[in-house]
Amino acid sequence: MPAQLQFALEYLRSGGWVMIPIGICSVAMWMFIAERLQMFRALGSGDVTIAEAVGAVSGGAALRPVDGLRARLVRDFLAERSGYPDIDGEIVRHSAMKLRNALRARLAAIAVLAAVAPLLGLLGTVLGMIATFDVIAFFGTSNAKAMAGGISVALITTQSGLIVAIPGLYISGNLSRKAKHLEIMLDEITTVLVRHVRGQTAFSREAGSS
Secondary structure, eight states: OOHHHHHHHHHHHHHOTTHHHHHHHHHHHHHHHHHHHHHHHHHHSSOOOHHHHHHHHHTSSOOOSOOSHHHHHHHHHHHHOOSOHHHHHHHHHHHHHHHHHHHHTTHHHHHHHHHHHHHHHHHHHHHHHHHHHHHHHHHTTSOHHHHHHHHHHHHHHHHHHHHHHHHHHHHHHHHHHHHHHHHHHHHHHHHHHHHHHHHHHHHHHHHHHO
16 A cells, blocks of 8 residues: 555544544535536636627527537527517526526535534544543543544544635635626626517517508
8 A cells, every 4th residue: 555545544544533524525525616617617718709699699690619608698598589589588587597506506515515624623623632531531641642542633633624624715715706707797698688689679569560
C-alpha cells in the first residue's frame, strides 16, 4: 500500500466515526460544485447575440449550434411555441422560468453542505473532549497515551470540518454571483423576446384591420 494512502487511512481512522459524515459531505459538495462549474461554463461561453436570438424567433435566421444561455432559451421556446403570439409570450416566460430554476439548482445544497461540515467537526471536538475527560476520570492525568486518543479525535475532526467548509463557502459565493449574473442576462433576453412576440401580435392585428 502506498505511504500516502496509508497515511490518509490512518488520518481518517484517528478522527473516529465523525469522519464518515464529513467525508460524505465533502464528496457530495464537490460533485455538486463540479456539475455547477461545468454548466455555468457552458452557459457563459459561445452564446448567440440578442439580435441572433430575435432573428431565430422571427424565423428569418437559423440558430447557431452553441449551448449558451440565450441559445438554450430560444431552443426551448421554439420547441414549445404555439404559433399564437399572445400564448407565445407566456411560453417565453415559462421557458425562462425553467432556465432560472436550472441556474439555482444545487446552489443551496452546496452552501448547506459547506456549513454542515464545521458543525460535524465541532461534534467530533465535543466527542473527543468527552473521551478525554472520561480517561482523566478513570486513570487521572498519568496515562498520556489514553488521553491522546480523545484529543486526536477532537483536533482531527475540527481540522477536517474546516478543510471542507472554507473552500466550499468561498466557491459557493462565487457560484451564487455567477448565477446572479446569468439571471440578469436571462431577464434581459426574456424581456426582449416577449416584447418582440407581442409586437408581432400588434402587427398582425393592424394588418387584419387594414
